[in-house]
Amino acid sequence: MGVRLELETLAARAVGTASRAAGRGGGTTLPGKLLWKLDPGAVDELAAELSSGVALVSATNGKTTTTAMAARILGGGQRLAWNSAGANLLSGLASALVAARGADLGLFEVDEAALPEAIARTRPRVVSLANLFRDQLDRYGELEILAERWRAAVKTLPPDATLVVNADDPVVGDLAEGRDRVLRFGLDDPRHARPALQHAADSKYCLRCGAPYEYAAAYVGHLGDYRCPSCGHARPPLDVVARDVELVGLTGSRFTLHGPEGEVVVELSLPGLYNVYNAAAASSLAFALGASPAEVRSGLEDFSAAFGRFERIATGTKTIIVLLIKNPAAANEALRTLETGVPPVLVVALNDAIADGRDVSWIWDVDFEPLLPHVERVVASGDRAAELGLRLVYGGLPEDRLEIVPGLEEALDRGLGLVEAGTDLVVLPTYTAMLALRDVLTRRRLVKPYWEGGPA
Numbered sequence: 001m002g003v004r005l006e007l008e009t010l011a012a013r014a015v016g017t018a019s020r021a022a023g024r025g026g027g028t029t030l031p032g033k034l035l036w037k038l039d040p041g042a043v044d045e046l047a048a049e050l051s052s053g054v055a056l057v058s059a060t061n062g063k064t065t066t067t068a069m070a071a072r073i074l075g076g077g078q079r080l081a082w083n084s085a086g087a088n089l090l091s092g093l094a095s096a097l098v099a100a101r102g103a104d105l106g107l108f109e110v111d112e113a114a115l116p117e118a119i120a121r122t123r124p125r126v127v128s129l130a131n132l133f134r135d136q137l138d139r140y141g142e143l144e145i146l147a148e149r150w151r152a153a154v155k156t157l158p159p160d161a162t163l164v165v166n167a168d169d170p171v172v173g174d175l176a177e178g179r180d181r182v183l184r185f186g187l188d189d190p191r192h193a194r195p196a197l198q199h200a201a202d203s204k205y206c207l208r209c210g211a212p213y214e215y216a217a218a219y220v221g222h223l224g225d226y227r228c229p230s231c232g233h234a235r236p237p238l239d240v241v242a243r244d245v246e247l248v249g250l251t252g253s254r255f256t257l258h259g260p261e262g263e264v265v266v267e268l269s270l271p272g273l274y275n276v277y278n279a280a281a282a283s284s285l286a287f288a289l290g291a292s293p294a295e296v297r298s299g300l301e302d303f304s305a306a307f308g309r310f311e312r313i314a315t316g317t318k319t320i321i322v323l324l325i326k327n328p329a330a331a332n333e334a335l336r337t338l339e340t341g342v343p344p345v346l347v348v349a350l351n352d353a354i355a356d357g358r359d360v361s362w363i364w365d366v367d368f369e370p371l372l373p374h375v376e377r378v379v380a381s382g383d384r385a386a387e388l389g390l391r392l393v394y395g396g397l398p399e400d401r402l403e404i405v406p407g408l409e410e411a412l413d414r415g416l417g418l419v420e421a422g423t424d425l426v427v428l429p430t431y432t433a434m435l436a437l438r439d440v441l442t443r444r445r446l447v448k449p450y451w452e453g454g455p456a
């Protein structure tokens with residue numbers, strides 16, 4: 001350990017403490033930004049100090065939840081360096097490494113575009129790749145470019161590293177082709193298949209020959225059991241499988257997880273098939289690091305939702321349920337979760353900041369239609385509330401059931417006013433709308449500032 005690195009980490013830690021004390025945004029990224037600026041190579045050195053090595057998690061959807069689940073499974077017997085607040089660029093990894101000097105295992109969610117550099121600098125033991133959906137196109141361009149970058153990065157992994165892939169995603173599953181140390185996970189329960197690929201499906205065409213895939217079962221967007229009728233390219237055999245999935249509305253799910261060393265029944269306190277995928281990803285990563293099926297089950301069952309992706313917040317006699325809708329696939333899954341118990345009142349908030357995607361035309365790819373005839377009232381909010389309202393009316397919502405309330409706090413209060421005592425208010429915000437909503441709830445002391453952990 002060089003003297004310079006010691007001084008840099010001390011300086012970075014001091015800045016983080018000062019930032020938290022000042023109440024500015026948690027100080028979750030500032031120290032790492034400083035260290036990253038002073039000496040990017042410090043990330044390599046700090047990662048190399050971890051006695052149990054590094055595991056990386058990336059995906060368009062679910063990486064925060066998956067990483068938090070893995071932390072719960074793996075954190076019992078060892079100290080983790082973990083970017084739990086979701087700061088997932090290299091500077092965020094630097095922050096987590098600084099904050100947890102002396103940790104055993106590095107467990108990091110990584111932004112899709114930052115994955116190649118994260119692999120190069122941390123030399124991970126395990127990399128878990130779960131899905132690629134169309135997201136924030138203004139930042140990344142086409143999904144294919146990202147897939148090519150991942151392909152090149154995966155090729156640089158040392159031979160003793162394990163690659164965990166979601167084999168239900170044709171592009172992601174293909175990254176494991178030709179590797180020895182691989183765990184392929186997926187879902188097998190055709191009862192939950194969609195009748196057809198949704199509008200938002202992103203990878204419809206065969207990687208080998210370009211013909212459209214046929215799906216024996218499509219579960220979430222383009223994730224499922226696919227086969228090309230022309231050349232035969234198909235989902236490979238699975239090493240870790242979720243079967244016999246029972247979805248319990250907004251409260252959770254129950255499924256059997258079949259792994260390389262046996263099967264366990266898992267009860268999850270998170271709704272929707274997409275969270276079954278997240279659990280399968282976290283379990284596979286944990287198996288790759290030596291966890292037992294029993295440890296996986298108890299870790300998953302202890303787990304409560306990662307910040308903001310799905311959250312229940314009690315306020316007086318009512319409960320606010322927040323489901324993040326950051327892109328068409330996430331929005332479709334959130335809406336599908338609601339189909340099992342349609343809420344009387346919905347608040348939907350659409351912002352168009354860079355983190356939401358400046359182009360909001362994606363809302364036309366969201367399948368609002370099945371839900372709208374059953375909802376009594378929708379409050380459309382956010383910077384693009386009017387456009388969202390138009391989309392909902394085109395989707396079949398009678399105009400007299402729609403209210404346009406651009407201000408998020410006003411929309412929240414309007415929604416709370418509309419639901420009866422003992423009832424849930426469901427709020428579907430895009431990313432920056434969710435952050436703004438959290439600020440409102442924090443100010444009202446309903447949730448703690450996010451660096452202190454989940455709901456109050």
Ligand SMILES: [Zn+2]
Pocket residue numbers: 206207208209210211228229230231232233
């Ligand atoms: Zn083909």
